[in-house]
Structure formats: C-alpha cells, structure tokens
Amino acid sequence: MSARDDILRRVRSALDGVSPVTDLPPAPRAPDRGDLVALFAERVEDYRAVVTRCAPDDLAGVVAEALGTARAVVPPGLGLDVAGSVVDDGLSAADLDALDAVVTRAAVGIAETGTIVLDHRPDQGRRAITLVPDLHVCVVDASQVVADVPDALALLDPSRPLTWISGPSATSDIELDRVEGVHGPRTLHVVLVG
Amino acid sequence: MPAFPTAARAALGDTQLRRNLAHATHTIRDKRAKVVAEVEDWEDLRLAGAGVKEAALRDLATHLETLEASLVRAGATVHWARDAEEACAIVARVAHDHGADEVVKVKSMATAEIGLNEALEAEGIAAWETDLAELIVQLGEDLPSHILVPAIHRNRAEVREIFLRRMAAVGRPAPADLTDEPAVLAGAAREHLREKFLRAKVGVSGANFAVADTGTLVVVESEGNGRMCLTLPDVLVSVVGIEKVVATWSDLDPMLRLLPRSSTGERMNPYTSTWSGVTPGDGPQEVHVVLLDNGRTRALADDVGRQALRCIRCSACLNVCPVYERVGGHAYGSVYPGPIGAILNPLLRGVSDEQTASLPYASSLCGACFEVCPVRIDIPSVLVDQRAAVVDSHRGDRVPKAEAVAMRAAAWAFSDARRLAWAEKASGLGGRVLRRFGRTSLPGGRAAAGRLPGPGAAWTGARDLPAPPEESFRAWWDRTDGGRHEGEGPE
Ligand code: SF4
Numbered sequence: 001m002s003a004r005d006d007i008l009r010r011v012r013s014a015l016d017g018v019s020p021v022t023d024l025p026p027a028p029r030a031p032d033r034g035d036l037v038a039l040f041a042e043r044v045e046d047y048r049a050v051v052t053r054c055a056p057d058d059l060a061g062v063v064a065e066a067l068g069t070a071r072a073v074v075p076p077g078l079g080l081d082v083a084g085s086v087v088d089d090g091l092s093a094a095d096l097d098a099l100d101a102v103v104t105r106a107a108v109g110i111a112e113t114g115t116i117v118l119d120h121r122p123d124q125g126r127r128a129i130t131l132v133p134d135l136h137v138c139v140v141d142a143s144q145v146v147a148d149v150p151d152a153l154a155l156l157d158p159s160r161p162l163t164w165i166s167g168p169s170a171t172s173d174i175e176l177d178r179v180e181g182v183h184g185p186r187t188l189h190v191v192l193v194g
Numbered sequence: 195m196p197a198f199p200t201a202a203r204a205a206l207g208d209t210q211l212r213r214n215l216a217h218a219t220h221t222i223r224d225k226r227a228k229v230v231a232e233v234e235d236w237e238d239l240r241l242a243g244a245g246v247k248e249a250a251l252r253d254l255a256t257h258l259e260t261l262e263a264s265l266v267r268a269g270a271t272v273h274w275a276r277d278a279e280e281a282c283a284i285v286a287r288v289a290h291d292h293g294a295d296e297v298v299k300v301k302s303m304a305t306a307e308i309g310l311n312e313a314l315e316a317e318g319i320a321a322w323e324t325d326l327a328e329l330i331v332q333l334g335e336d337l338p339s340h341i342l343v344p345a346i347h348r349n350r351a352e353v354r355e356i357f358l359r360r361m362a363a364v365g366r367p368a369p370a371d372l373t374d375e376p377a378v379l380a381g382a383a384r385e386h387l388r389e390k391f392l393r394a395k396v397g398v399s400g401a402n403f404a405v406a407d408t409g410t411l412v413v414v415e416s417e418g419n420g421r422m423c424l425t426l427p428d429v430l431v432s433v434v435g436i437e438k439v440v441a442t443w444s445d446l447d448p449m450l451r452l453l454p455r456s457s458t459g460e461r462m463n464p465y466t467s468t469w470s471g472v473t474p475g476d477g478p479q480e481v482h483v484v485l486l487d488n489g490r491t492r493a494l495a496d497d498v499g500r501q502a503l504r505c506i507r508c509s510a511c512l513n514v515c516p517v518y519e520r521v522g523g524h525a526y527g528s529v530y531p532g533p534i535g536a537i538l539n540p541l542l543r544g545v546s547d548e549q550t551a552s553l554p555y556a557s558s559l560c561g562a563c564f565e566v567c568p569v570r571i572d573i574p575s576v577l578v579d580q581r582a583a584v585v586d587s588h589r590g591d592r593v594p595k596a597e598a599v600a601m602r603a604a605a606w607a608f609s610d611a612r613r614l615a616w617a618e619k620a621s622g623l624g625g626r627v628l629r630r631f632g633r634t635s636l637p638g639g640r641a642a643a644g645r646l647p648g649p650g651a652a653w654t655g656a657r658d659l660p661a662p663p664e665e666s667f668r669a670w671w672d673r674t675d676g677g678r679h680e681g682e683g684p685e
Contacts, residue, residue: 002274003273003274003275003276003280004262004274006274006276007258007274007276007436007485007487007491008255008258008259010487010491011254011255011258011436011491011494012255013495014491014492014494014495015252015253015254015255015494015495018252018497018500019252020249020252020253021245021248021249021252021253024242024245024246024249025238025241025242025245026242027238027239027242027243027447027448027451028234028235028238028239028242030233031234043461046461047464090475093391093392093426094392097388097392110462112461113454113461113462114461114462115462120473120476126475126476126477127421127424127425127467127476127477128425128426128476128477131418131421131422131425131426148451149447149450149451150444150447153443153444153446153447153450154444158405158408158410158443158468158470159268159408159470160470160473161467161468161469161470161473161476161477162466162467162468162469163421163465163466163467164462164465164466164467164468165464165465166460166461166462166463166464166465167464168464169416169417169418169464169465170416170417170464171326171327171380171416171417172343172416172458173325173326173327173330173343173345173346173380174326174330174345174350174353174376174379174380175214175217175349175350175376176217176218176221176222176343176346177350177376179376179377179380181380181384182326182380182383182384182416182417182418182419183324183384183387183388183391183417183418183419183421183422184417184418184421184464184465185418
C-alpha cells in the first residue's frame with residue numbers, strides 16, 4: 001500500500017465513530033476603535049518603524065527624502081518616479097544585495113496589528129526585492145487600511161504569494177534582547193498617503 | 195535519552211541554566227499577558243481557534259485529500275511520509291535530484307522531530323539552520339531547549355565564544371573583533387548566513403498552517419531568514435505534519451490573531467509568508483510538500499489525547515510551567531519540551547520506553563498550561579489519562595514500578611486510621627533523622643532530605659523532599675486537646 005493510502009486509512013480508522021464538529025463558534029470582531037488610519041500609524045510606529053504621513057502631491061518628495069543617498073530598486077509597476085533607481089527586471093539575488101533600498105506600494109494595511117500586507121502585484125514586485133535590500137520604503141494609501149485580520153483575509157487573494165510585514169526584521173534570541181534587522185530589512189519606513 | 199527524573203536532576207544542578215530560563219520565561223510571560231489583555235474577547239477568540247483546529251482534525255481525511263488536490267492544482271508536488279525515515283528520504287532525494295550538497299532551513303519543529311539534519315548529513319548534504327537561535331544551537335553542537343527561543347539556555351558570552359570557535363569551519367568566519375553585544379552577534383550571523391542564502395539551490399521549511407481549500411502554506415517568523423529560504427532558492431521542500439491543516443482561508447483568522455500574542459507576546463510577528471504552489475517568475479519554481487504522519491494518526495485515535503494535535507507550537511505553556519521553568523527543555527529528551535511535550539511525546543510514540551513513560555509525571559498538574567493555551571488543550575486531563583496508560587502498560591510486570599509501590603503503600607496507610615497514626619509517628623522520627631543527615635535546605639531554611647533510599651528515590655530523584663515535622667497534626671491535637679491548652683511539648 002502506498003504511504004498516501006496507508007496514512008489516509010489510518011486517519012479514517014482513528015476517527016471511526018468520532019462525530020464531526022458541526023457548528024463552529026464564530027471568531028469575535030475587534031471593537032470599533034475609531035480613526036483606523038491614526039491607529040495604524042501608531043501601531044506601526046510601536047514596532048520601531050518610521051511612519052510619515054503626507055498628501056498625494058508630496059509623495060515623491062517624501063520618498064526621495066526617506067531614501068537620501070541610498071540606491072533603490074523599484075518594481076516595474078510602482079507608478080512613481082524615484083530618481084536614480086533601478087527598475088527590477090528579474091535581478092539576481094547578488095544584484096539585489098548590492099543595492100541599499102527598495103520602494104514599493106502595498107495591498108492592505110491592518111490597523112489593529114500595525115501590519116502591512118504585500119501581494120506582490122506589479123506595484124510591489126517580486127518577493128525578493130523587498131527582502132534583500134536593507135531599507136524598505138513602503139507606500140500605503142489611507143484607503144487601504146482595514147480594521148483587523150479578518151478584514152484583510154477577506155480582501156486578499158490566497159492564490160497569490162503574500163508577505164505580511166509588522167515592523168522591521170527582528171530577533172530576541174540572545175538573552176531576549178530585541179535586535180532589529182537580522183536578515184530582512186533593518187529599517188522599515190512607511191509613507192502613509194492621504 | 196535518559197528518563198525525565200535523571201535528566202531533571204542534572205538540569206537542576208546547573209544554576210546558570212536556571213537563571214537564564216527564569217529570566218526568559220518571566221519576560222515572555224509578562225509580554226504575553228499584556229498583549230492578551232488588550233483583546234477584549236480573548237476567551238471567545240480561544241474558543242474560535244480551538245473550534246477551527248478541532249473541526250479540521252475530526253474530518254482530517256477529507257481535508258487532507260482536499261489539500262493534496264489544491265496543492266497539485268497550484269503546481270506543487272505532494273509526497274506522503276508514514277514516518278521520519280520516509281520523510282527524510284524524500285527530502286534527500288529532492289536535494290540529490292538537483293545536485294545540491296547543501297540546503298538552507300527555516301526553523302521548523304517537524305524537521306527537528308524527524309532528525310532531518312542528521313539524515314541529510316548521512317547522505318552528504320549539509321543542512322544549514324538559519325534562525326539565529328537554531329544557528330547557535332547547531333554551531334554549539336547542542337540541543338534546543340525551548341520551542342520559541344531554542345538557545346535560551348546560552349548567554350551572550352557563550353554565544354560569542356561559539357561563533358568565534360565554530361563559524362570559520364562552516365563558512366564565513368566571525369569577525370575577529372566580535373563583542374558580546376546582541377546586535378553585534380546578530381550582525382555576525384547576518385553576514386555568515388547571507389553568503390549561504392545567496393548561493394542556496396534548495397530551501398527546506400515546515401509550515402504553521404496548511405489551508406485545504408486553497409492549498410496555501412503559512413510560515414510565521416521574525417528574522418526574515420524564513421523569507422530568505424522560502425524565496426531565494428530554486429527549489430523548496432516543506433515538511434508538514436498532517437495536523438497542520440485548517441479547512442478554509444478564512445479559518446486563518448482566529449489562528450493569526452492567537453498565535454503571535456500567545457507566542458512572542460506581540461500583536462503580530464514581524465513576518466508571515468503565505469504561498470500556494472508555484473508563482474511563475476517569483477520565488478522557487480519547483481515546490482514540494484511532504485505530508486507527515488510519524489505518530490500523528492496514533493495520537494488521533496486517542497479520544498482524550500486527540501486535542502494535543504490542535505497545538506500551534508506557541509510555547510505559552512512552557513513559559514508558565516513551574517516544572518519547565520526549573521529544569522529547562524533538555525530534561526524532556528525531545529524536541530517538544532514542557533507541558534505539551536509531556537503529553538505529545540507519549541501520544542506520538544507510545545509509553546513503552548522508559549523515557550516517554552516518565553513524561554506524564556513531569557508535571558505538578560497546576561493547570562496553568564490549560565489557562566494560557568490559545569487552542570484550549572486541556573493538558574492536565576491528558577496528563578492524567580497518559581499516567582493511566584503508563585500504569586496499564588506495566589500491569590503484567592514481575593517487578594512493579596516505583597510509582598505503583600508508592601501508591602499501594604499510601605493506599606494501605608490511608609485505609610486505616612491506626613495505621614495512619616503509626617505512620618505519622620514514624621515519619622516524625624524519620625523527620626528528626628532526616629534533619630540530622632539531610633544535606634539540603636529549602637528556601638526559608640527548612641530542612642530537606644537530599645535523596646531517599648529505596649522506592650522513595652523515584653520521588654526524590656528529581657525533587658527535594660521537605661523533612662517531615664517532628665510532631666504530626668494528630669499528635670499535636672491529642673497533646674493539646676485541640677489547641678485548648680499548651681500540653682507538655684512533643685516527646
Ligand atoms: S499546547 Fe497550547 S500553549 Fe502549549 S505550545 Fe501548544 S498551543 Fe501553545
């Protein structure tokens with residue numbers, strides 16, 4: 001018997017006579033917290049990320065300032081001119097390692113947890129570009145902010161790869177002292193538009 | 195692996211270990227309590243989380259078949275493994291097929307459980323752990339001692355020493371001027387591992403959840419090493435316990451709200467990655483999923499123990515356990531330590547060997563583990579049930595187990611008031627003797643017996659026994675007429 005059939009047979013016999021769960025207790029919703037965009041900004045900052053709020057017209061200037069002299073890679077569909085940047089056309093990991101920063105948009109922002117979700121469409125690019133460079137400047141539109149995890153799941157497409165980001169990369173593995181940036185970007189700069 | 199009482203005695207003698215552990219468990223515990231208190235309906239969320247997992251388990255065959263079909267549709271190759279050996283062989287074959295002599299690994303309990311690193315090494319394939327704590331454990335040729343922070347038994351000076359001594363042999367050496375600052379040590383790990391990430395052909399991971407109806411795997415982490423392994427290599431192999439399945443995409447909701455708060459005490463962990471099979475032009479272009487049994491169907495068949503398969507490995511139960519806090523993870527002799535380890539190991543492997551049979555006794559049954567468990571696993575009840583299983587498995591023994599002897603002696607003494615009075619008197623005498631010879635004293639200066647001879651050794655092998663008082667309550671009552679007069683003082 002194949003391992004597959006053997007395991008499925010064992011599962012069935014283990015559950016022989018066990019009744020299924022028919023009604024699942026519903027997950028409670030987070031209570032109304034008022035201004036979601038303000039809450040989102042506050043909670044992202046709690047992770048020692050940088051948050052800048054700006055009007056749509058000021059976006060290019062704010063991004064340029066966040067980058068300073070850093071050389072950035074941008075996804076092909078960013079929809080924003082970033083001076084001196086390289087557009088990703090399938091750069092190798094080594095190429096990405098030679099760059100300092102990345103600028104992307106996002107799919108969803110979650111206020112309750114201070115989380116940004118990328119679904120890696122053309123305005124956000126491949127997963128690797130937001131991982132290898134050390135500074136991630138992420139542009140989130142105020143209209144993309146939702147209250148909590150269930151709202152985000154409802155909007156996201158599970159067939160796409162997703163990356164949920166809550167603050168910069170971090171570890172507490174040595175004496176529980178929190179250190180930012182182990183392998184992912186050490187600095188996360190969120191630009192909140194509108 | 196030695197049985198729990200033997201291993202615990204060694205751990206109890208290590209004061210550095212006890213200090214590191216107490217610091218870690220208390221810190222994480224406080225953080226958790228704070229973020230859990232933020233959630234108004236935490237109890238309802240726990241019920242929902244327990245419900246999602248329990249429902250998936252009770253209809254597991256259907257969900258596994260759905261998961262397989264969705265994964266294949268999304269471009270993944272699905273393998274099934276009855277045990278550790280089959281699972282390791284599948285991973286080794288994938289690596290060989292690509293001519294890889296090394297793989298980069300995301301921290302994963304399932305791959306630790308099956309001893310994948312050792313199995314790959316035997317096949318000439320080096321498996322690099324990329325989680326900072328796992329790297330410390332691997333370079334230190336040591337064992338993990340905690341589910342969440344596996345190197346918590348090591349302090350910064352030890353980590354520095356391990357990096358200086360061992361990194362050069364397996365890749366980029368640690369810088370010569372390495373200090374013991376955690377940020378500097380993390381920086382050294384970043385440089386050392388980046389070289390490996392950038393050249394790796396094959397990545398290996400586990401999964402925190404596997405969504406049946408969409409074929410999506412989920413990995414929750416902090417450092418970004420997981421993202422590196424899941425994204426940069428051409429080939430990805432994920433070893434997934436069959437109990438990781440949830441039915442639908444929206445079932446992730448209570449889980450993703452419960453896990454980080456229970457685990458690291460954060461509202462959300464820094465990174466969560468989800469993927470369904472292969473995405474053209476982005477990430478690994480060949481994706482394998484190994485569905486692992488390795489004793490899970492054995493646990494599934496246990497009506498009381500089945501709930502242990504709901505575990506999402508958050509480690510909250512370790513951090514509140516008074517036994518774990520004192521002895522640490524190594525004493526459990528397994529990758530699953532603490533209260534969950536004390537039930538999961540016997541359920542997965544049976545209680546026929548001395549080591550697993552000792553685990554259901556590694557608890558004070560205080561109930562704290564059930565209180566914190568995000569998926570409401572009633573660990574104390576399962577412990578009691580597993581103790582019964584241990585006793586049952588020894589029914590036919592020629593020489594009864596120490597626990598059985600002790601229980602029988604207690605039953606004999608308690609069943610008759612005169613016998614009890616005699617036994618208490620004898621224990622008062624014993625108390626005086628013990629006080630004279632006992633080498634240990636308890637906090638507060640109370641005398642304690644270091645180690646009892648005979649059947650009592652099973653008890654004192656891992657505990658200090660307070661010396662009994664010289665006068666029993668009964669004797670005091672007789673002498674003072676229930677406290678009405680002072681009496682003449684104990685003999
Ligand atoms: S048993 Fe519960 S508390 Fe313990 S690790 Fe598993 S989910 Fe967490």
